[in-house]
Amino acid sequence: MIGNWKMHGSHLEAIQRVQKLSYLLDPADYDRVEVGVAPPFTSLRSVQTVVQMDDLRIRIAAQNLHWQDRGAYTGEISASMLAKLSVSYAIVGHSERRQCFGEDNRVVNRKAKAAMRAGVTPIVAVGETLEQRERGEATAVIRGQVSGSLARIPTEAIQDLVIAYEPVWAIGTGRHAAPADAQEAIAGIREQIRGRHGSAADRVRILYGGSMNPGNVAALMAKLDIDGGLIGGASLDPDAFAACVRYWK
Numbered sequence: 706m707i708g709n710w711k712m713h714g715s716h717l718e719a720i721q722r723v724q725k726l727s728y729l730l731d732p733a734d735y736d737r738v739e740v741g742v743a744p745p746f747t748s749l750r751s752v753q754t755v756v757q758m759d760d761l762r763i764r765i766a767a768q769n770l771h772w773q774d775r776g777a778y779t780g781e782i783s784a785s786m787l788a789k790l791s792v793s794y795a796i797v798g799h800s801e802r803r804q805c806f807g808e809d810n811r812v813v814n815r816k817a818k819a820a821m822r823a824g825v826t827p828i829v830a831v832g833e834t835l836e837q838r839e840r841g842e843a844t845a846v847i848r849g850q851v852s853g854s855l856a857r858i859p860t861e862a863i864q865d866l867v868i869a870y871e872p873v874w875a876i877g878t879g880r881h882a883a884p885a886d887a888q889e890a891i892a893g894i895r896e897q898i899r900g901r902h903g904s905a906a907d908r909v910r911i912l913y914g915g916s917m918n919p920g921n922v923a924a925l926m927a928k929l930d931i932d933g934g935l936i937g938g939a940s941l942d943p944d945a946f947a948a949c950v951r952y953w954k
Contacts, residue, residue: 706738706739706740706741706933706934706936706946706949706950707741707742707743707764707766707794707796707828707912707933707934707935707936707940708741708742708743708936708937708939708940708941708946709743709766709768709796709799709914709935709936709937709940710722710742710743710744710745710748710768710940710941711745711768711801711937712745713745713941714744714745714748714941715747715748716747716748716750716751717751718748719744719745719748719751719752720748720751720752720755722742722941722943723742723744723752723755723756723761723763724755724759725943725944726740726742726763726943726946726947727759727761727763729943729944729947730947730950730951732762734947734950734951735762737953738933738950738951739764739933740762740763740764740950741763741764741765741766741793741794742763742764742765742766742940743765743766743767743768743794743796744765744768745768746767746768746782749765749767749787749790749792750790752765753765753790753791753792756791757791764793764794765790765791765792765793765794766792766793766794766795766796766828767782767787767792767794767795767796767825768795768796768799769782769795769796769797769799769802769816770782770783770784770787770795770797770816770819770820770825771783771784771816771819772812772815772816772818772819773819774819774822774823783819783823784819784820784822784823784825785823787823787825788823788824788825792825793825793826794825794826794827794828794867795816795820795825795826795827795828796827796828796830796869796935797813797816797817797820797827797828797829797830797854798810798813798816798817798829798830798831798850798854799830799871800830800832800834800871800873800876801876804873809853810849810850810852810853810854810856811853813829813850813853813854814853814854814855814856814857814858817829817854817855817858817866818858821858821862821866826865826866826867827866827867828866828867828868828869828912828935829851829854829855829866829867829868829869830868830869830870830871830914830935831847831850831851831854831868831869831870831871831894832847832850832870832871832872832873832876832914832915833846833847833872833873833874834846834873834874835873835874838872838874843872843890844890844893847870847890847893847894848893848897851868851894851897851898852897855898860902860903860905861905863898863902863905863909864902864905864908864909865908866909867909867910867911867912868894868909868910868911868912869911869912869913869914869935870887870890870891870894870911870912870913870914871913871914871915871935872887872890872915874915875915875916876914876915876916876937877916877937877938878916879916880915880916881915881916881917881918881921881925882913882915884921884924884925884927884928885928887913887925887928887931888928888929888930888931891911891913891928891930891931892929892930894911895907895909895911895930910932910933911930911931911932912931912932912933912934912935913925913931913933913934913935914934914935914936914937916937916938916939917934917935917936917939917949918936918938918939918945918949919939919945919948919949919952922934922948922949922952923952923953926952926953934949936949
């Protein structure tokens with residue numbers, strides 16, 4: 706379960722949020738679910754300090770990165786910089802990056818490779834818009850994003866990355882894909898990976914994102930191919946996010 710905080714909160718709020726989350730969870734929760742948070746860049750160091758000082762079992766994720774390791778790229782952050790902050794994961798290809806900043810599959814692919822070079826696991830996000838779904842193009846769009854975003858990544862690396870299926874029409878809208886529809890899309894992604902990388906598909910973790918919350922998390926997680934959640938709005942409330950982590954209770 707990864708909480709994507711997006712562009713919300715100061716570093717002080719991030720400290721309070723992660724401290725409260727750690728208070729709400731117990732060792733048994735961490736034994737069953739890997740828990741992570743993706744704060745804004747300005748809060749990464751603060752969250753890292755809290756996690757290390759309090760010896761918390763919370764993973765740190767970044768919301769983005771640049772594909773170059775260094776250089777004259779004003780305003781950008783490299784994967785190697787993130788690795789020095791104990792960042793375990795980095796989200797690449799989120800629909801907000803694709804739509805608002807024009808990032809295509811080639812850019813997402815370069816970012817995923819850069820993350821892996823630095824020892825950071827990419828969370829590769831894919832998903833269709835409402836218009837594409839209504840035109841019957843969802844499967845083709847998802848397959849194209851998976852193929853392009855994972856191009857020329859070897860099987861031994863594929864098996865260790867994470868994919869997040871996020872139907873764009875469900876992000877931040879309060880709507881979510883029906884569990885059966887989410888399962889169908891995610892099963893299709895896994896089979897696509899199996900067609901190229903064989904049994905590595907069984908190790909790839911595929912998350913669902915798109916208005917996952919305490920009210921729908923159990924039904925979504927009951928589906929065979931859904932391995933977790935990339936949670937946006939609900940993750941800003943530690944109580945709601947903890948409830949998602951403890952979805953089976």
